[in-house]
Amino acid sequence: MLKKDEKKNEKKRERDIEKLVKKLTLDEKIAMIHGASLFRSGAVERLGIPAIETSDGPMGVRAEFMDDRWIPSGNEDDMVSYLPSNSALASSWNTELARDMGHVLGAEARGRGKDVILAPGINIKRDPLCGRNFEYMSEDPALTRALAVPFIQGVQENDVAACVKHFAANVQETDRQMVDEQIDDRTLYELYLPAFKAAVQEAGAYSIMGAYNKINGTHCCENKRLLDEILRKEWSFDGAVISDWGGVHKTKETAECSMDLEMSVFPDFDEYKLANPLKELIEKGEVSVDAVDAKVRNLLRMMYRLKMIGPKKDSREAGAYNAPKHREAVLRTAQESMILLKNEKHTLPLDAKKIKKLLVIGANAATLHSNGGGSAEIKALYEICPLAGLKMYLGGNTKVEYAQGYYVPKVEKDGGENWQATSVMEDGDSEIGKAVRDEAHENENNRRGDEERLAKLEREKTEIHEKNEKLFAEALEAAKDADAVIFVGGLNHELDIEGFDRPDMKLPYEQDLLIEALLKVRKDTILTFVGGSPVEMPWREQAQAILWSYYAGMETGTALAQIIFGDVNPSGKLAETFPVRYEDCVTAKNGQFGKWGKIALEEGLYCGYRYYDRQRIKPAFCFGYGLSYTDFEYSGLTLKAEKGKNVKLTFSVKNIGKRAGAETAQIYIAPIAAQVDRPDKELKAFAKVEVGAGRSKKISLTLKPEDFAYFDEQIHGFVADAGDYEILVGASSEDIRLRGIATLS
Ligand code: BGC
Numbered sequence: 001m002l003k004k005d006e007k008k009n010e011k012k013r014e015r016d017i018e019k020l021v022k023k024l025t026l027d028e029k030i031a032m033i034h035g036a037s038l039f040r041s042g043a044v045e046r047l048g049i050p051a052i053e054t055s056d057g058p059m060g061v062r063a064e065f066m067d068d069r070w071i072p073s074g075n076e077d078d079m080v081s082y083l084p085s086n087s088a089l090a091s092s093w094n095t096e097l098a099r100d101m102g103h104v105l106g107a108e109a110r111g112r113g114k115d116v117i118l119a120p121g122i123n124i125k126r127d128p129l130c131g132r133n134f135e136y137m138s139e140d141p142a143l144t145r146a147l148a149v150p151f152i153q154g155v156q157e158n159d160v161a162a163c164v165k166h167f168a169a170n171v172q173e174t175d176r177q178m179v180d181e182q183i184d185d186r187t188l189y190e191l192y193l194p195a196f197k198a199a200v201q202e203a204g205a206y207s208i209m210g211a212y213n214k215i216n217g218t219h220c221c222e223n224k225r226l227l228d229e230i231l232r233k234e235w236s237f238d239g240a241v242i243s244d245w246g247g248v249h250k251t252k253e254t255a256e257c258s259m260d261l262e263m264s265v266f267p268d269f270d271e272y273k274l275a276n277p278l279k280e281l282i283e284k285g286e287v288s289v290d291a292v293d294a295k296v297r298n299l300l301r302m303m304y305r306l307k308m309i310g311p312k313k314d315s316r317e318a319g320a321y322n323a324p325k326h327r328e329a330v331l332r333t334a335q336e337s338m339i340l341l342k343n344e345k346h347t348l349p350l351d352a353k354k355i356k357k358l359l360v361i362g363a364n365a366a367t368l369h370s371n372g373g374g375s376a377e378i379k380a381l382y383e384i385c386p387l388a389g390l391k392m393y394l395g396g397n398t399k400v401e402y403a404q405g406y407y408v409p410k411v412e413k414d415g416g417e418n419w420q421a422t423s424v425m426e427d428g429d430s431e432i433g434k435a436v437r438d439e440a441h442e443n444e445n446n447r448r449g450d451e452e453r454l455a456k457l458e459r460e461k462t463e464i465h466e467k468n469e470k471l472f473a474e475a476l477e478a479a480k481d482a483d484a485v486i487f488v489g490g491l492n493h494e495l496d497i498e499g500f501d502r503p504d505m506k507l508p509y510e511q512d513l514l515i516e517a518l519l520k521v522r523k524d525t526i527l528t529f530v531g532g533s534p535v536e537m538p539w540r541e542q543a544q545a546i547l548w549s550y551y552a553g554m555e556t557g558t559a560l561a562q563i564i565f566g567d568v569n570p571s572g573k574l575a576e577t578f579p580v581r582y583e584d585c586v587t588a589k590n591g592q593f594g595k596w597g598k599i600a601l602e603e604g605l606y607c608g609y610r611y612y613d614r615q616r617i618k619p620a621f622c623f624g625y626g627l628s629y630t631d632f633e634y635s636g637l638t639l640k641a642e643k644g645k646n647v648k649l650t651f652s653v654k655n656i657g658k659r660a661g662a663e664t665a666q667i668y669i670a671p672i673a674a675q676v677d678r679p680d681k682e683l684k685a686f687a688k689v690e691v692g693a694g695r696s697k698k699i700s701l702t703l704k705p706e707d708f709a710y711f712d713e714q715i716h717g718f719v720a721d722a723g724d725y726e727i728l729v730g731a732s733s734e735d736i737r738l739r740g741i742a743t744l745s
Contacts (some may be wrong), residue, residue, distance in 0.1 A: 002131070013310065017297055017301060017304065021293050021718065024047065026279065026292070029289075029292045030275060030278060030292065032657075033261055033274045033299065034274040035262065035263045035269055038052060038263075038265070039054045041069070041263075041299070041719070046272070052299065052303065052308075054110065055333045056118045056377075057551070058135050059135075059378055060105070060378040061108045061109050062375070062377065063177040063342045063379040068267035068269075077302060079654040081323075081380075081553075082330070083101055083738065084134055085134045085532060085550050085551040085553075086121055086134075086136055087533070088337035088553070089337060089576050090138050090143060090144070090147055091337045092333055092572055092573075093391055094333075095146055095147060095688075096331075097332060098146075098147040099151065101151060101152040101330075101569050102150060102152060102153065102156075102162070102233045102334070103157055105117060106157060107473045108328070109155070109158070109354055110159060110318065112321055113318040113646055114160060115164060115303075116161045116242070117160055117161070118163045119155070119162060119163065121376075122144050122165070122199065123171060124138070124163060125137075125139045126143065126171040126587060127172065128502075128576070129502040129594065131500045132498050133373070133532060133533040134496040134531075134550065135532075136277075137195075139577065139608030139609070140683050141190070141192075141195055142682070142683075144194075145198040145213065148195050149198050152164065159319075160179070161201055161206035161207045161306055162203075162208045163242055164196065165203045165208060166211035166213075166220075167208050167231070168226060170194060172501055172593060172599070173497075174433070176499065178596075179213045179595075181598075183216065190375075192604055198210070200231070204242065206306065208237065208241050209242050210241055210244055210246055210247055210423050212244050212246075212247045221244065221247040221248045221249070222257055223257065227259060234727070245263050248274065250273065251271070251274070251277040251278050251281055254274060255292070260294075261299060273595060274295075278326045292525055301706045331559060333553065337550045337572050338548065338560065339548045339553050339572035340547055340570040340626060341548055341627070342540065342546040342627070343623050343629075344544045344545070344740055347526060347545035348741070350484055351432060351518045352394060352398070355394075357483050358398055358483065359397070359400045359402075359482035360401070361399045361405075361475045361479070361487045361518070364387065366404075367492060368383045369556075373497055374419075376498070381554065382554055384554060384556060386560050391563035393565060396739040400676060401482065402476075405471055406509040406510055408464075419499070423498075426682075430573070454503055458502060459508070468509070468514070472514055472517060476518065476644055479525070484524070485519060486522070486526045487527050487565065489511045489514075489528075490507070490532035493532075495508060496531065496533055502584060511538065514540055515527060515539050516538075516542075519539060523542070524546070526545045527542075527543050527550075527614045528549065528560060530552075531551075534578040535578075536620075540620060547564070548572075565631065569629045569660065570659040571626070571662035571663070573664050574732075579612070579619045580620045584617050586606055599699075605679055624733070625733070625734070629661060630660070632691070633653070634653055634730065634731070635654065635738070636651050637740045638740075639741070639743075643745070649667070649701050649729075651738055652698050653690040653696075653699060660693055663689060665688075665730070666729070666730045666731070666732065667684050667727065667728070668681040668730060669681065669684050670728055671721070674723075685707070706718060706720070722745055725744065726739060727739065727740045727742050
């Protein structure tokens with residue numbers, strides 16, 4: 001559309017919105033700005049304003065829930081495609097796949113009749129133990145931004161709003177409702193905000209979810225600095241801000257800042273802060289109606305864009321869920337998401353023809369993960385676990401034996417009320433919705449949830465140890481005469497879960513002991529893992545082959561088998577550092593993670609590889625790392641300053657192996673004589689290219705002035721100092737292949 005026509009349409013839209021606002025009564029306006037059911041806002045039928053239907057979440061459209069209870073409706077028609085988690089998607093470093101996954105999610109949401117999908121989660125991973133890391137992309141803002149933008153665009157192509165979450169700096173689950181994060185501006189602007197800014201300005205996200213946590217003393221959902229100054233004023237966001245469920249605490253403050261729709265986990269909808277309590281304040285003259293009008297406008301604008309109202313109502317996309325092509329896209333993403341961490345002696349790929357008897361060991365080989373994790377849980381149409389994937393791949397002429405290997409205590413699903421309501425409700429609070437959460441925070445009872453869970457995990461250790469004796473022995477015995485042994489271990493959604501952080505970074509269920517024993521019997525055991533966050537791998541030196549998969553969706557098993565047997569050449573690279581041990585993390589050192597009350601993000605910018613670089617701490621597997629079945633050679637870096645501003649760089653990547661493969665080349669900048677303290681290097685661009693055996697590909701990329709900039713708190717803006725910058729081209733953050741100097745004038 002021409003710019004002129006666009007402007008005209010926008011003007012007409014704003015006029016239409018104004019007309020509607022004028023016609024709405026106060027009660028109707030108030031109905032629109034808070035939940036009328038657990039996932040739906042209030043409608044105004046008289047004026048043709050529909051309810052806004054929302055749904056989780058990031059790995060597929062969540063099952064239907066009852067209107068006023070956290071109980072799944074129990075329908076048979078709400079199973080959906082199970083998408084790779086954001087941590088998996090990010091490991092693909094593939095922006096096209098990000099768009100595809102966004103498109104699939106949006107199409108499925110629309111197909112299920114939704115208006116807003118509560119995804120993607122784009123928080124920066126600050127500590128490997130954060131329970132929701134599996135839902136997030138990376139420890140790096142540039143990578144997160146590069147993937148979030150096409151993902152959001154993909155979602156919204158379907159006339160569904162992405163609700164980008166959780167704004168902002170939602171870095172831990174411990175005390176998630178009340179934790180007060182002390183963050184300085186530079187850290188906020190350089191690390192925790194850039195992906196959100198790009199979501200708004202580049203992707204045009206229609207909605208944003210306010211986070212549960214506080215920043216510098218104020219809850220995100222009533223945080224004027226965050227919502228009014230940064231989001232609205234600095235970034236010109238004119239879409240809708242939706243609260244996280246139960247994230248609103250104070251009526252007046254929330255009413256008077258840019259929080260447009262209050263959602264919660266309680267069924268007393270009229271008592272939501274932006275319902276009767278707000279009406280009372282308005283009637284007393286303590287809050288002006290203008291504050292409500294502003295919210296209504298933002299919501300109507302989003303509805304207009306989604307074609308829920310307005311002249312284009314009849315041309316709204318219909319979407320589709322469970323379309324066969326969605327499964328294909330999910331498989332492609334799964335294939336590119338898995339990361340080959342180690343492959344000595346060409347252990348992988350295996351030659352299927354040479355295997356008469358395959359032994360698969362490990363509970364995660366036969367575990368389904370889709371229905372767990374918290375609000376990211378879904379009812380998958382199907383999920384191919386690794387064991388199924390391997391059997392489906394090999395067919396009936398190969399004997400595939402399975403040994404559980406290690407014991408996983410049964411998860412008691414209570415079958416009824418969902419954890420989500422109680423996760424926000426106070427312990428022992430019978431009268432739903434009367435919870436005064438600020439006071440509750442002072443109450444020891446609230447911490448009991450965490451302590452009880454830790455105590456349960458501790459108790460289970462004895463049970464695990466007893467049961468493992470037999471399971472270990474069986475597995476080790478079977479390993480002796482198998483032609484190949486594949487171990488599938490890792491984590492599950494008992495640990496990668498919303499509401500709790502992991503207690504440590506170790507593999508659970510004594511897997512380390514089993515792996516060590518296995519490697520003694522079979523040095524060539526192929527170690528594969530499914531999990532949502534880094535684990536310590538104390539046996540990694542002894543292992544020959546290690547393959548890591550995040551929760552990679554409904555085709556996890558298919559993709560895993562294709563990589564193991566060489567039909568697919570792995571190309572995933574880590575979007576986060578795997579430290580040797582938890583104690584190596586900056587947060588373990590400064591003790592500012594997983595605490596109740598206040599945490600200070602003292603490390604500032606030194607999160608992830610920025611910290612390991614600075615401290616010269618060698619991680620087990622660094623950011624950006626991942627192997628292929630072929631090798632790549634980098635050459636011919638040229639740097640050219642364009643128009644005195646942009647820096648254009650070109651170089652070549654040659655596949656020097658015998659099979660086709662894909663390589664992600666990463667561009668880091670390292671300021672040589674910075675005026676202020678800056679990280680040793682920072683990712684600024686990357687390119688993933690497929691290269692045939694023996695062939696080369698030329699890569700051209702452009703760095704903009706903003707890529708060289710840092711946030712200057714004095715002038716409250718980004719500045720790029722003139723001078724020299726080293727440009728590093730790497731196959732990972734440690735494996736720098738080419739270097740050049742760019743000079744900014
Ligand atoms: C989570 C959100 C989720 C919402 C609705 C909250 O507990 O933090 O990510 O979208 O619930 O289920």
